[in-house]
Amino acid sequence: MLCPSTASDSKVVLITGASSGIGEAAARLLAADGHHxxxxxxxxxxxxxxxxxIEAGAGSALPHLxxxxxxxxVQxxxxxAHDRYGRVDVLVNNAGVMPLSRLDALRIDEWNRMIDVNLRGVLHGIAAVLPIMRAQRGGHIVNIASVSGLRVDPTAAVYSxxxxAVRALSEGLRQESRELRVTVISPGLTRSELTGSIGDSAVREAVEGQMGIAIPAAAIAEAIRYAIDQPAEVDVNELVVRPTAQG
Structure with a gap:
């Protein structure tokens, strides 16, 4: 069991998509460890x-639209965060949507929404924190991808x-950086609200039918904790966390 962070090693951790699922679980776990x-x-x-x-449990949390x-x-x-704490140590790019559908369904608005949130949203986060992290000569960017970034399944072409793309830009950022750490975490089936964004009812029912084997969001929060708790000279580049029963 990892020990909670002391005041001297507590970090300022920014989490997007923090209102539920993986973001909420990560916020609770990291705040309990003593991070802001x-x-x-x-x-x-x-x-x-x-x-x-979080604050009722003696943690430190700052909510922001x-x-x-x-x-x-994003800026x-x-x-x-920077005004409140004077630094930004970790950004967890977690916000995402997953309105799966077949390409021939031509749900173009949903395609664009996935590109805007899942890819541009990550880029916006990187753009906002990178100057600060460069100036403070250190920082950590954690991008939440998916096992769909390792494979492509029917109905998931655009999501995948x-x-x-998130995995590719993360690797590019890692290679460009010598003072920043970059981690990609790819969850498998995880209990969250993502399935609620699937507008195609048949696809949504099929996906929900697989969720019996899904792991809790807390499992992904533990992976985030593991990555950011490593010594500064250790960069955990990629973690894949899926249910044991997932094919």
């Missing part, structure tokens, strides 16, 4: 409730494309 968590999402009521719950598709919103989120 900055919570970003569009659903401000859920964020406020999460921050209140965030739309990762808007560069100005405001990062600046709020965004997650393949």
């Amino acid at each position: 968590v900055v919570l970003g999402a569009r659903r401000t009521e859920q964020l406020a409730a999460l921050a209140e719950s 965030l739309d990762v598709t808007d560069p100005a919103s 405001s989120f990062v600046e709020a 494309a965004t997650k393949h």
Whole structure:
């Protein structure tokens, strides 16, 4: 069992998509470890409730409205964290959507939404924190991808494309960096609200039918914790975490 962080090694951790699922689980776990968590999402009521719950347990949490598709919103989120704590140690790019469908269904608005949130949202986060991390000569960017970034399945072509892209840009950033750490975490079937974004009812029912083997969001939070708790000279580049029963 890992020991909670002491005051001297607590970090300022920014989490996008923090109102539920993996983001919420990561916020609770890292705050319990003594890190300062900055919570970003569009659903401000859920964020406020999460921050209140964390602080009731003696943790440190700052909620902030965030739309990762808007560069100005992402910049405001990062600046709020930097203004409060004076540094940004970790960014967890977690926000994502997964409206799966066959390509011949031509759900073009959903394709664009996945590209905007899953890919542009990650790029907006990187763009906002990179100058700060460069100036402080250190930092850690954790990008949440998916096992769909390692394979392609029917109905997941566009979703997989965004997650393949996240892995590619993460590797590019890693190779360009000597002071920053870059980690990609690829979850398998995980209990979250992602299936709720599937507009095609037949596809949604098929995916929900597989969720009996899904792992809890807390399992991915543990992977995030493992990566950021390594010594500064150790960069955990990629973690794949899936249910034992998943094919």
